[in-house]
Amino acid sequence: MAKVLTTNKLSKRYGTLQVLKDVSLEVEQSSIFGLLGPNGSGKTTTLGIILDIIPQNTGTYKWFDQEPTNKLRKKIGAILETPNFLGYLSAERNLKISADIKEVPYSDIDRVLKIVDLFERRKDKFNTFSLGMKQRLAIGAALLGKPEVLLLDEPTNGLDPQGIADIRKLILLVANQGITIILASHMLDEVQKVCTHVAIIKKGTLLVQGKVNEILSGGDMLELSADNMEELHKALKEYAVIVDVKKELDKYVVKLSHKISNAEINKYFFNKGIALTHLASKKKNLEMQFLEITN
Amino acid sequence: MYRLLKIEFQKLLYSSSFWVILGLYIVLLAPIAFGFENILKSVSFDNGNHQQPSMSSLLLQGYSIFNFPEVWLNMAYLASWFKLLLAVLVVIYVTNDYSYKTLRQNIIDGMSKWEVVFAKELVILVLSFLAVILLILLTLILGNYQDNISIFSGSSIVLAYFFSLLLYLNFAYFLSSWLKKSGFVIGILFLYTLVIENLISFKLPENITRFFPMNLIDKMIPNPLGKLFGQNIDSDFSVLNIGFCVFYSLLFIALNYWMLKKGHAGKQ
Numbered sequence: 001m002a003k004v005l006t007t008n009k010l011s012k013r014y015g016t017l018q019v020l021k022d023v024s025l026e027v028e029q030s031s032i033f034g035l036l037g038p039n040g041s042g043k044t045t046t047l048g049i050i051l052d053i054i055p056q057n058t059g060t061y062k063w064f065d066q067e068p069t070n071k072l073r074k075k076i077g078a079i080l081e082t083p084n085f086l087g088y089l090s091a092e093r094n095l096k097i098s099a100d101i102k103e104v105p106y107s108d109i110d111r112v113l114k115i116v117d118l119f120e121r122r123k124d125k126f127n128t129f130s131l132g133m134k135q136r137l138a139i140g141a142a143l144l145g146k147p148e149v150l151l152l153d154e155p156t157n158g159l160d161p162q163g164i165a166d167i168r169k170l171i172l173l174v175a176n177q178g179i180t181i182i183l184a185s186h187m188l189d190e191v192q193k194v195c196t197h198v199a200i201i202k203k204g205t206l207l208v209q210g211k212v213n214e215i216l217s218g219g220d221m222l223e224l225s226a227d228n229m230e231e232l233h234k235a236l237k238e239y240a241v242i243v244d245v246k247k248e249l250d251k252y253v254v255k256l257s258h259k260i261s262n263a264e265i266n267k268y269f270f271n272k273g274i275a276l277t278h279l280a281s282k283k284k285n286l287e288m289q290f291l292e293i294t295n
Numbered sequence: 296m297y298r299l300l301k302i303e304f305q306k307l308l309y310s311s312s313f314w315v316i317l318g319l320y321i322v323l324l325a326p327i328a329f330g331f332e333n334i335l336k337s338v339s340f341d342n343g344n345h346q347q348p349s350m351s352s353l354l355l356q357g358y359s360i361f362n363f364p365e366v367w368l369n370m371a372y373l374a375s376w377f378k379l380l381l382a383v384l385v386v387i388y389v390t391n392d393y394s395y396k397t398l399r400q401n402i403i404d405g406m407s408k409w410e411v412v413f414a415k416e417l418v419i420l421v422l423s424f425l426a427v428i429l430l431i432l433l434t435l436i437l438g439n440y441q442d443n444i445s446i447f448s449g450s451s452i453v454l455a456y457f458f459s460l461l462l463y464l465n466f467a468y469f470l471s472s473w474l475k476k477s478g479f480v481i482g483i484l485f486l487y488t489l490v491i492e493n494l495i496s497f498k499l500p501e502n503i504t505r506f507f508p509m510n511l512i513d514k515m516i517p518n519p520l521g522k523l524f525g526q527n528i529d530s531d532f533s534v535l536n537i538g539f540c541v542f543y544s545l546l547f548i549a550l551n552y553w554m555l556k557k558g559h560a561g562k563q
Binding site: 048051052053054055069070071073074076078080081082084085086087088089093096097098100101102103141 | 298301302305306309310311391392395396397399400401402403404405406407408556557558560561
């Protein structure tokens with residue numbers, strides 16, 4: 001798969017404070033890549049560096065396998081932190097400035113205004129917009145000239161439920177057109193709902209990255225106990241489908257590599273001559289899993 | 296270059312501050328010039344002793360600040376005060392781009408850092424040029440034509456005006472991109488113009504202080520009032536002085552670029 005973005009050991013220090021440490025990311029084409037981490041973990045710093053707003057101390061990055069230049073940035077639609085427009089100009093005038101910078105014809109402005117549902121309000125000053133509208137206008141500006149990548153930083157932050165739903169719908173709509181999306185968020189369920197890939201970052205360090213359904217699977221867990229715990233332990237070790245065994249007081253908690261029915265499990269132990277006194281499947285919740293990764 | 300001008304002038308032309316300040320510049324310059332004329336006349340002819348007219352009133356017989364060739368320096372000197380107004384416009388225009396974070400967004404959208412710096416410099420050049428055109432037009436309209444004196448005699452002062460304005464607006468541009476907050480910048484700018492440089496210059500030898508920005512401007516566009524008292528007031532726009540104006544302007548541009556390179560746009 002072609003790489004849209006690769007970063008190689010990006011580090012950033014403010015004085016003695018290390019805000020980013022050796023962050024290496026890989027974003028594949030046509031993926032929805034979530035950069036997940038609590039507030040202050042270094043997400044915006046990472047995005048600032050790859051957008052040439054913040055100079056890194058060490059490390060390199062490439063867009064589309066090329067050395068970054070301002071010309072390449074014209075193929076990236078990006079919003080950093082908040083929607084940034086001149087408040088005294090109309091939505092349309094602000095987009096004209098963006099279009100001039102990206103060297104995109106003005107005819108594209110109506111198209112993006114319709115996508116983000118602001119065409120009717122295009123003559124109104126940016127200052128008069130609600131936060132949700134500002135955020136949508138920013139996404140509209142980012143979509144000018146049909147970019148290959150859309151980069152969004154906490155796009156639903158501070159929005160009401162309707163606003164959040166609008167933005168998520170918009171993201172999926174854009175993704176369906178084959179545009180790669182990089183989404184920074186501190187909201188786990190947002191990343192899980194929207195993204196195909198995820199990188200988790202904490203205190204400036206990359207903890208893990210990969211496909212969302214592998215990392216944030218929700219994981220199938222089982223609780224088991226039997227009269228003879230020694231025998232049970234031995235049998236658990238021999239069972240191929242079980243990948244992780246932990247003892248918790250009077251029971252074992254195990255992780256399964258893939259989902260199988262409780263009946264099948266029961267049958268396996270029965271054949272081994274072990275009668276289970278307790279068998280319960282348990283869905284590990286995402287928050288627990290997230291905390292497990294970040295702690 | 297056309298693209299950069301288009302980007303920047305959309306920010307300017309649709310802001311009310313641009314039209315208010317430009318309007319003030321156009322509307323106020325002529326009435327203030329007439330005001331000065333009247334003040335001078337009333338002072339000189341009302342000294343209470345008509346038997347023995349004072350030195351200055353003698354000199355003022357038949358004198359008008361609008362007479363060619365003096366009108367060029369007189370108007371340039373008045374216009375030179377209006378540089379404060381133009382500087383405020385530059386400060387508002389540049390700090391807007393920081394307070395709305397649009398400067399950062401412009402970079403994200405694909406402007407290079409040099410383009411960001413250069414685009415604003417182009418605006419300053421255009422503003423300075425416009426101010427010079429206005430000065431020339433006003434002088435030609437208001438000037439009293441004299442026999443035997445070419446209306447263009449003394450007009451080279453507008454060159455000095457252009458370069459001194461360029462220096463001053465670039466100074467305002469530099470302070471704006473450095474400090475980012477408009478009120479703060481305007482305060483510092485006025486303080487420096489009217490007080491701080493004089494304080495610094497107080498103990499320093501003249502051959503150093505004459506190259507300080509405000510001193511330089513004063514030398515190039517001197518106060519013409521002394522002429523009324525028989526002093527010889529001449530504008531000193533030697534190549535050296537113009538060279539210093541250009542040098543300061545380039546220095547400020549370089550500093551602006553250097554700050555952006557260091558990630559100034561990313562900081563709050």
